[in-house]
Amino acid sequence: xxxxxxxxxxxxxxxxxxxxxxxxxxxxxxxxxxxxxxxxxxxxxxxxxxxx
Numbered sequence: 001x002x003x004x005x006x007x008x009x010x011x012x013x014x015x016x017x018x019x020x021x022x023x024x025x026x027x028x029x030x031x032x033x034x035x036x037x038x039x040x041x042x043x044x045x046x047x048x049x050x051x052x
Contacts, residue, residue: 044050
């Protein structure tokens with residue numbers, strides 16, 4: 001027999017999972033942006049466009 005949570009508590013869990021999924025997506029986008037920034041700076045340094 002499976003234990004069921006009250007509907008209100010289920011709704012709170014669902015909202016928490018939704019927020020975690022949104023947060024995970026934002027972290028992934030931020031990581032991608034950071035990698036792109038590092039790559040751009042690295043390329044400019046290699047081309048002599050920036051000084052260390």
